Amino acid sequence: MDAHEPLGRRSFVVGAGTALLSGGAVTGAEAAVVDGPLPDFHPALKDALTFPLAWGSSPIRDFRAWRRAARATVEEHLLVERQDRVPFAPEYTGRDRAHDCTRELVTVSLTRYERVRGALLTPHGDGPFPAVLLLHDHGARFDIGKEKLVRPWYDDTRLASAQAWADTYFSGRFVGDELARRGYVVLCLDALGWGDRGPLAYEQQQALASNFYHLGSSLAGLMAREDQRAAAFLAGLDRVDARRIAALGFSMGAYRAWQTAALSDHVAATASVCWMTGLKEMTVPGNNTLRGQSAYYMLHPGLARHLDIPDVASIAAPRPALFFNGGLDTLFPAQGVQVAYDKLRAVWRALHAEERIRTKTWPELGHVFAREMQDEVFSWLDDVL
Structure with missing residues (x-):
């Protein structure tokens, strides 16, 4: 060899x-x-892997006590300490008044390590408004991050890439702009490696994750902490109704959305499109996750000894939650999606809140957040918020 x-x-x-x-x-x-x-x-x-801390398997029978124990277990495996005392110190630039909203760039400290830039859209009119923490995907495309979901009014050089991405995965729409048009404050920040924090070459991811581990930390843990803090920042804005904040994402962004809902009480509802499965069903020969690389943004070492993937998402129960998957999505085999959906619905049902969870597979769609999916998500957000 x-x-x-x-x-x-x-x-x-x-x-x-x-x-x-x-x-x-x-x-x-x-x-x-x-x-x-x-x-x-x-x-x-x-x-x-028996997932002994899962709701229903755990000896803890009080759901609030279980949530505290499960969340503490997840946070322990993030390998990145909480960042609650770090001042956000926001700086606003690039302000632009569009037809439906005011657009601006905001730079904040989500952790003590570095400043992060994102797009912030605010509808015209009197607030406070409901809000969406919009979380971008992976896609092995690193020159754009927030620009995948919000039209980059501030950078013409990224517009072509952003529009091509929207055409491929979002039926030509910029999801953030659509949400702002419907009356939501929208915050979308770059994760480490994308947009203003990149571009990261695809083959560098595994080395980046390895270096985090050598330093006693975790790439996935950093992303989880940043998203957790982003929800807190959004909730603290005067223009936002802190009781009506949703987390929404597609692909890796979907993972980030339900993870943030599990870790943050600031998130009142979550919508996740094309990232939900049972761990055992996903871990089969040929699955993309087993290649490493992109998986390290979503891999918390040792957590699977305690909780399955849908078990972590269940920490957010009984708050409203939506999970969509495409029936032709090869990244998430149908069996794994169904196992996860069954586990999720069982938790909400146990809390007499089954009407607050929506799970659906779109048989004719693949790994996309198509217009018809978006319209259903938007209507659902209007209802639950």
């Missing part, structure tokens, strides 16, 4: 480990070679 051969092309001899663990001798037949980095004993590793 060439030492310089890319990791993704290598095969690994892993069957020997199974034989050694069982006390047997290693034969040629047992020394199985698998294509890619998933070990041949992965079924045994998955069987060991």
Whole structure:
């Protein structure tokens, strides 16, 4: 094997480990070679995951007590301390009065490490207004972040990329602009590696995550803390009705949305499009998550020993929640989506709040946030907020 051969092309001899663990001798037949980095004993590793802290499995029967315990467990695995005492110190630039809203750039301190820039849209009229924390996707496209969801009035050089992204995934719409037109304050910030905090080359992600781990921290944990703080910043704006804030995202942004709802009491409702599954059902040969890279923005080391993916999202119950997936979305197999939906609905049902959760698979759609999905999400937000 060439030492310089890319990791993704290598095969690994892993069957020997199974034989050694069982006390047997290693034969040629047992020394199985698998294509890619998933070990041949992965079924045994998955069987060991019982998610003992999940609601219904945990010995904690009071939901509020369970929420405190589950949230504390998630926060412990973020590996990034809370940042509540860091002043936001917002700076506003790029102000522009459009037809439906006032647009401006805002730069804030979400953590003590660096300043972060985002787009802030405010409808015309008398507030306070309901608000949406809008969370961008991954998509292996790093020159644009917030620009994927808000038309970049401040930077013509990014407009072509942003419009192409909107055309591909959002039926040509800028979701943030649509929300502002409907009367919502919208905040959309760059995650580390995108837009003004990038661009990050796709192959650099894994090294970035590794360096976070070497430093006793976590890339996914940083993103979670930043999103948690962004919700707090939005809730503190005079123009915003702090009782009516939603988190909304597509793809990685969907993950960020339900995660923020789980970690922040500032989020009154959450809408997540194309990122929900059961962990075991996702961890199958060929799944994109097993490649690493983008997965490290959503991977909290050791958390799976306690909670499944929908278990974490359930911390937000019984607040209103919406989960959409495309039936043709190859990133999230149908079985995993259904397992997650069943778990989520069971929690809201146990709290006599099943009418507050909406789960839906769009059989004709893939990994997109298409116009018809958007319209349903917008109407749902109008109802719950």
